[in-house]
Amino acid sequence: xxxxxxxxxxxxxxxxxxxxxGAASAEPLQHPRRAEITARxxxxxxxxxxxxxxxxxxxxxxxxxxxxxxxxxxxxxRDAKWHGGHISHGEQHALNHxxxxxxxxxxx
Numbered sequence: 001x002x003x004x005x006x007x008x009x010x011x012x013x014x015x016x017x018x019x020x021x022g023a024a025s026a027e028p029l030q031h032p033r034r035a036e037i038t039a040r041x042x043x044x045x046x047x048x049x050x051x052x053x054x055x056x057x058x059x060x061x062x063x064x065x066x067x068x069x070x071x072x073x074x075x076x077x078r079d080a081k082w083h084g085g086h087i088s089h090g091e092q093h094a095l096n097h098x099x100x101x102x103x104x105x106x107x108x
Contacts, residue, residue, distance in 0.1 A: 031086035037076050040099050047106045
């Protein structure tokens with residue numbers, strides 16, 4: 001009887017684990033507009049590091065640009081939270097406009 005209880009508990013645990021895995025894999029991927037903004041910020045972060053390494057940016061400039069990129073990401077995350085995980089075309093346009101402005105300050 002003791003073995004039977006362990007088997008039931010093990011089977012229940014396995015079923016619970018499998019149902020959790022299914023739920024996690026069923027979650028949608030990041031919305032395409034959010035993915036585009038995230039990719040742009042990642043690329044700009046890389047350019048900032050390159051500019052700092054190459055001497056085209058000072059430490060102070062790089063810090064300011066990193067901070068402004070972080071503000072864009074916070075804005076994007078806030079917008080997505082308000083809209084169920086996605087951002088609107090208008091929000092994407094506004095974020096891209098900010099990123100365009102920052103990109104001009106990074107240079108090369």
